[in-house]
Amino acid sequence: MWVYNHGHIMLEPTYLKKKYQLQLNVFQASVLTLFNEHEQLTVAECKEKTQVSEKQFNESILRLCNPKSKIIQKARPKIPKLDDPNEILKLNPAFESPNIMQNLIPQPALGKMPTDAEKNMTQVDNEI
Helix, strand or coil: CCCHHHCEEEECCCCCCCCCEEEEEHHHHHHHHHCCCCCEEEHHHHHHHHCCCHHHHHHHHHHHHCCCCCCEEECCCCCCCCCCCCCEEEECCCCCCCCCEEECCCCCCCCCCCHHHHHHHHHHHHHC
């Protein structure tokens, strides 16, 4: 069994002037790969095409839209939510950073483990 919410990917985008290595979770990578075929997408289109849960989508994509990283540009950057399904998302071709390695994986909230992760861990334990 593959526990997808524990995986991560190293991605080297080719659209930027400088080479960077983006460390992403599977959800973030699935959204970024959508931009291989589209210049821009709405939040609703990204959710529909990836079929990622609302919570995972918001946690993962907001980290890419964060003003510190800004890999993806939001139409309304000052609003730290993705509650408008018609909001436009697009890659930021002007992204720059002094660091070649960018760790963009959202950090889990302290406290109780999310339900999906608990269920996956129980399944893994049962299979072992």
